[in-house]
Amino acid sequence: MFPHSEQVKQIRDANPKESRVELVSMSDPYTKLKTGDQGTVNFVDDAGTIFVNWDSGSTLAVVYGADVIKHIRG
Secondary structure, rough: OOOOOHHHHHHHOOOOOEEEEEEEEEEOOOOOOOOOOEEEEEEEOOOEEEEEEEOOOOOOEEEEOOOOEEEEEO
């Protein structure tokens, strides 16, 4: 289920540090994050996981293939 290196590169290119994102859906049943929450990308690891500093204070990562975010301005 891990993305190959070219997919990770694409994920990194699409999610640069400091870009703003909005949560569309998350598979974690225990998170307090909800659809519409916004945050700032911190980094993307070698598995394609996007680490986000959410405006709510959460630092829960976005998992490749399981969670969905969209980019927003500002």
